[in-house]
């Protein structure tokens with residue numbers, strides 16, 4: 001694995017050419033930036049999210065600025081199920097015949113309150129979107145990923161999923177769980193060496209979720225999602241081949257721009 005670099009990662013322009021990448025939560029925030037960066041570097045991107053007009057806007061930007069073939073998949077991961085994931089699997093196989101990467105980015109913040117006050121229904125929703133859906137989608141995509149020579153699965157964690165903090169409730173617990181899912185899957189796939197599985201923490205980033213979590217913070221003091229795309233590209237592309245079971249923090253590679 002490369003040493004942490006102060007300089008920017010410089011991915012080749014065609015880093016992801018010929019690859020198909022699924023991004024969850026692709027309509028806004030960090031997922032939107034990642035979907036655009038992946039397409040700019042040649043990937044056909046499956047844009048999954050719950051707000052169709054946001055996905056359509058990302059689709060239009062990609063169509064206008066690249067030669068790649070994105071598709072929009074409007075889906076609320078709150079309703080993620082084995083059947084829905086199987087339909088997605090068949091749709092990707094029919095459309096592209098392959099899948100080389102998944103960025104599990106979609107996430108629900110949920111209420112910022114104590115465990116004693118946390119509504120059970122809120123807890124179950126956050127855990128379903130943040131953890132169960134990531135498992136359900138990954139499981140359904142495994143046959144496609146196993147057919148790729150060089151597949152990458154990336155989970156998104158957070159500092160509060162490394163050390164629990166008061167009033168972060170199910171969000172924090174879900175991020176601990178994702179780390180477990182990443183480690184288990186990385187261990188299961190390490191021997192065959194065709195799929196690498198890692199997680200990344202974007203850190204404080206200027207998005208709607210961050211603004212909801214810290215309403216009194218000035219967003220202009222935070223980096224925009226685009227600043228982290230070096231790491232997102234590195235983990236999705238061939239330069240991270242052989243790297244698996246690792247946690248990366250924003251700043252490991254800075255932006256290529």
Ligand code: NDP
Nearest residue numbers: 025028029030050051076077078106107204205207208209
């Ligand atoms: P945003 O809330 O800005 O964007 C999240 C995206 O996920 C949105 O497009 C949203 O859809 C989508 N999404 C949310 N719930 C669902 C659902 N049920 N089904 C489908 N799509 C859904 O968040 P960020 O970009 O800030 O966060 C992205 C990831 O990074 C998350 O996993 C978050 O936990 C993590 N992270 C973020 C940090 C930050 O400072 N921003 C710090 C550490 C980690 P819609 O547009 O419809 O709302």
